[in-house]
Amino acid sequence: MATIPTFEELLLEVHQSLGLKFEQKDKNKLSRLEKPLADHLERVDALLGEIFTALGLEGMARFKAMDDVLEWSAFDKSVELDTWTYVADRRQILWHLFGHSYAPALGRRLAFWTLHERLDTGMPGGRFWFLPGAREDAGARRLIMPVAQVVDWLRDLLGAPMEQARVGLGGKAAQERQQRIDDARKDIDVYASMARELDNWRQGRLPHASTIEKYFPDDAKLEFKGTLRPTPDLPLPERLQGAINFVKAKGLDAEALRDEIPITEVGRLEAILAYQASDADAQRFVELTEERWSAPSMATIRRRLIIARMVQDGYRRLGRFLLGEDFDEHCADPVRNKVLQLVELFKVGYNLTIQAAKESDDPQEQDVWFDSRLTPWDKEGIFLAIAPSRRETGARELSELLSRAFAAMHPGGPLDDLVGHDEASAKCIAERELRRIIACEKEREAVQSCIASLAWGSPFRKLQQQTEYWVVYQVAPSPELPVRIREMACVRARELARTPSEALGAIVLHLHALFHCDRADRPKEMRQQVEQLLALAESNPAYGEWGAVLLNYKAKHHLAINEFEAARESFNAALQACHARSYGPVRGEIARDAFALLVERPPVGFSLGNYEGYMRNMLAFGALSLDDERKLPTLEDTACVVSEYFWENQYAPYPGEPVEEPLARKHTEAIIGTDTMEIILRADWDGLDAWMGRNADLRDKRLRHVRGETVLMTWLGGLYQCRTTKHLHPQIGPIEEVAPIANALERNLREAALRVVKKWPKLINLADFKKQTPLLLAARNGDAAMVAVLLEAGADAEWLDVRGNSAMDLALASGISLCVDALSYWKRGIIQEFSK
Numbered sequence: 001m002a003t004i005p006t007f008e009e010l011l012l013e014v015h016q017s018l019g020l021k022f023e024q025k026d027k028n029k030l031s032r033l034e035k036p037l038a039d040h041l042e043r044v045d046a047l048l049g050e051i052f053t054a055l056g057l058e059g060m061a062r063f064k065a066m067d068d069v070l071e072w073s074a075f076d077k078s079v080e081l082d083t084w085t086y087v088a089d090r091r092q093i094l095w096h097l098f099g100h101s102y103a104p105a106l107g108r109r110l111a112f113w114t115l116h117e118r119l120d121t122g123m124p125g126g127r128f129w130f131l132p133g134a135r136e137d138a139g140a141r142r143l144i145m146p147v148a149q150v151v152d153w154l155r156d157l158l159g160a161p162m163e164q165a166r167v168g169l170g171g172k173a174a175q176e177r178q179q180r181i182d183d184a185r186k187d188i189d190v191y192a193s194m195a196r197e198l199d200n201w202r203q204g205r206l207p208h209a210s211t212i213e214k215y216f217p218d219d220a221k222l223e224f225k226g227t228l229r230p231t232p233d234l235p236l237p238e239r240l241q242g243a244i245n246f247v248k249a250k251g252l253d254a255e256a257l258r259d260e261i262p263i264t265e266v267g268r269l270e271a272i273l274a275y276q277a278s279d280a281d282a283q284r285f286v287e288l289t290e291e292r293w294s295a296p297s298m299a300t301i302r303r304r305l306i307i308a309r310m311v312q313d314g315y316r317r318l319g320r321f322l323l324g325e326d327f328d329e330h331c332a333d334p335v336r337n338k339v340l341q342l343v344e345l346f347k348v349g350y351n352l353t354i355q356a357a358k359e360s361d362d363p364q365e366q367d368v369w370f371d372s373r374l375t376p377w378d379k380e381g382i383f384l385a386i387a388p389s390r391r392e393t394g395a396r397e398l399s400e401l402l403s404r405a406f407a408a409m410h411p412g413g414p415l416d417d418l419v420g421h422d423e424a425s426a427k428c429i430a431e432r433e434l435r436r437i438i439a440c441e442k443e444r445e446a447v448q449s450c451i452a453s454l455a456w457g458s459p460f461r462k463l464q465q466q467t468e469y470w471v472v473y474q475v476a477p478s479p480e481l482p483v484r485i486r487e488m489a490c491v492r493a494r495e496l497a498r499t500p501s502e503a504l505g506a507i508v509l510h511l512h513a514l515f516h517c518d519r520a521d522r523p524k525e526m527r528q529q530v531e532q533l534l535a536l537a538e539s540n541p542a543y544g545e546w547g548a549v550l551l552n553y554k555a556k557h558h559l560a561i562n563e564f565e566a567a568r569e570s571f572n573a574a575l576q577a578c579h580a581r582s583y584g585p586v587r588g589e590i591a592r593d594a595f596a597l598l599v600e601r602p603p604v605g606f607s608l609g610n611y612e613g614y615m616r617n618m619l620a621f622g623a624l625s626l627d628d629e630r631k632l633p634t635l636e637d638t639a640c641v642v643s644e645y646f647w648e649n650q651y652a653p654y655p656g657e658p659v660e661e662p663l664a665r666k667h668t669e670a671i672i673g674t675d676t677m678e679i680i681l682r683a684d685w686d687g688l689d690a691w692m693g694r695n696a697d698l699r700d701k702r703l704r705h706v707r708g709e710t711v712l713m714t715w716l717g718g719l720y721q722c723r724t725t726k727h728l729h730p731q732i733g734p735i736e737e738v739a740p741i742a743n744a745l746e747r748n749l750r751e752a753a754l755r756v757v758k759k760w761p762k763l764i765n766l767a768d769f770k771k772q773t774p775l776l777l778a779a780r781n782g783d784a785a786m787v788a789v790l791l792e793a794g795a796d797a798e799w800l801d802v803r804g805n806s807a808m809d810l811a812l813a814s815g816i817s818l819c820v821d822a823l824s825y826w827k828r829g830i831i832q833e834f835s836k
Contacts, residue, residue: 095322162195403584547581
């Protein structure tokens with residue numbers, strides 16, 4: 001059992017492979033969404049910043065990288081939110097995600113970055129130097145690691161073995177250390193030690209990021225004797241001869257040069273080396289050769305080594321995780337070393353993107369060319385994530401593909417080949433994919449045909465004629481079918497189930513049909529049906545596969561019989577079960593329902609700030625979106641949203657069960673009900689005094705709803721709403737009729753609030769759910785007179801709301817100078833003077 005890695009988990013893996021430090025405790029909290037939202041966002045931003053800095057990305061390169069990362073993460077999140085992992089293990093999940101998404105998408109993204117700004121100028125341009133590469137070793141093909149390739153590149157530019165060219169490593173710090181050793185007359189060679197360590201890197205040891213910085217500081221002085229000096233002032237024939245002589249002196253023929261510079265077409269290099277090429281090809285060859293064998297800066301060397309270290313560490317850790325003890329990192333056989341199949345998928349994404357850019361400068365034409373080079377089965381399979389023709393639907397289609405694949409897996413099972421290593425294996429994979437696509441298309445047609453036929457009558461007979469579980473399984477949740485027929489389809493799916501897991505899937509669909517139909521369509525015996533289905537599920541040996549979903553329906557069942565505490569426990573258990581498997585969008589829905597129940601039936605000692613975790617899960621799993629201004633909603637606003645959702649959508653007792661009312665309804669009706677508003681509108685102050693006597697329990701408490709308002713806050717809010725909505729009076733009715741009533745209500749609400757301040761002073765400093773007190777509300781609205789009254793009555797002028805605003809901050813923002821003056825007088829201890 002396992003979940004799909006979150007974006008945060010992937011960032012942490014990259015961060016680790018770069019050799020950067022991150023505390024394990026914080027790592028767990030970040031990936032499990034257990035850090036406060038502000039801290040979480042700050043830490044993710046810092047992670048990205050540290051990664052970009054380590055990779056040497058600055059300015060526009062960093063901006064472009066961030067843009068691409070965010071775009072890809074949105075796609076990845078879409079896939080995550082629609083994918084179910086069932087009993088697939090982490091190894092199987094990662095294998096398919098890397099193959100179908102991560103590897104090809106990374107190749108395509110890196111190609112876009114390269115087209116925008118070369119990231120590896122001076123490195124071998126005909127091969128992927130930062131990936132494990134195959135070389136002949138004693139007659140056998142073995143892989144050389146990325147760090148070794150960078151060390152070899154460096155040795156080639158130095159023009160001598162590292163033990164001979166070592167002086168200058170470590171810069172001034174190494175010189176000073178060597179001087180101290182020499183002064184102490186010790187027989188230690190600092191430079192020889194560093195040269196040996198570089199040789200260890202070449203043999204496979206992974207360098208520490210700090211050691212790379214130590215060996216190649218900016219003040220290191222290395223003599224590059226193996227470079228080609230640029231000669232832009234010489235005529236082309238002389239430059240060409242110099243470049244050809246240089247590569248021949250290094251023993252490089254056309255075949256070897258294809259690995260060094262990006263001129264890979266057969267025959268082009270041969271013609272250049274024979275002085276038979278066009279001037280354009282000759283010019284290109286000279287420029288590429290001078291670039292390839294140019295002297296690098298220390299920053300460039302560090303960057304190359306850091307990138308190589310990142311890939312090498314990631315390659316090793318992924319290989320060990322996927323293949324266990326069978327992993328041989330130097331094995332060049334993609335059948336035994338399956339990680340090489342992911343490397344090949346990366347290369348396809350990269351190479352096709354680069355070639356498409358050579359074919360046309362028009363992005364749309366590039367996409368058409370790229371898409372034309374993918375086989376039809378690859379566009380509906382392994383390359384769904386990068387096929388331009390699937391840009392709008394790729395995430396959804398990939399989620400469906402992965403979910404079906406995971407549903408058929410058994411933990412510990414073998415990893416299917418994703419890429420062929422020869423013609424026979426490629427043909428085998430193509431045939432497998434074509435069979436899958438044909439079967440999916442037939443299934444889709446069967447589902448559509450079944451749904452259409454059911455609408456014409458005899459649903460039971462027609463469902464009995466269906467013999468394929470997955471067809472009926474997809475028919476059952478069809479919203480266009482009546483609830484009765486959907487229930488029949490669920491029963492038929494259960495009859496066709498071949499495994500306990502499939503039987504549970506049918507039960508889940510039946511529960512969904514019952515709980516998500518219109519309330520008027522709910523059967524009278526719904527409670528008994530649900531109890532029977534839940535009992536069947538709990539006796540099923542595959543219960544754990546569907547644990548979160550079934551616990552969610554168990555919570556809904558408790559809620560439908562007004563067992564609020566049991567419902568809360570089941571919702572929380574369901575949310576916890578989501579850490580074991582991915583259930584598509586269900587995790588966000590569970591978090592929303594759990595939060596809604598919490599705010600409407602809060603436990604003893606309830607404090608909203610302690611329950612941000614629900615909102616975090618809602619945001620991360622699709623149940624909560626950014627607001628209209630693309631900003632994150634606040635916890636307080638989210639609580640209001642789920643409060644409304646609870647009563648409008650979530651809370652629906654079974655037929656015949658009593659319906660509970662909101663805890664604050666009685667008090668809300670007392671405060672703003674018709675009778676109370678009539679008293680205020682008539683200025684019946686004796687009647688208001690009597691009202692206060694009848695409702696004395698409100699003199700020192702908030703209302704029992706999520707906003708946490710008091711009588712005073714409610715009437716002040718009404719007063720200021722009257723003031724700010726005067727422009728709407730003509731829409732209500734004739735202005736001569738509406739205005740007198742509205743003005744009287746505004747005037748009398750002020751008087752009512754003043755009487756509450758006088759008689760119920762404990763309400764003056766009671767804040768609502770946004771930590772807003774009556775004083776802050778008055779200051780926000782520029783009500784200088786009310787501010788003065790509240791200050792005289794003992795309001796706390798230093799109180800801060802949830803955003804950290806004081807009364808003075810809000811008064812200044814209101815633009816009302818008298819309001820600012822009132823607070824200033826209070827600070828000087830002469831508020832009485834202001835009141836006069």
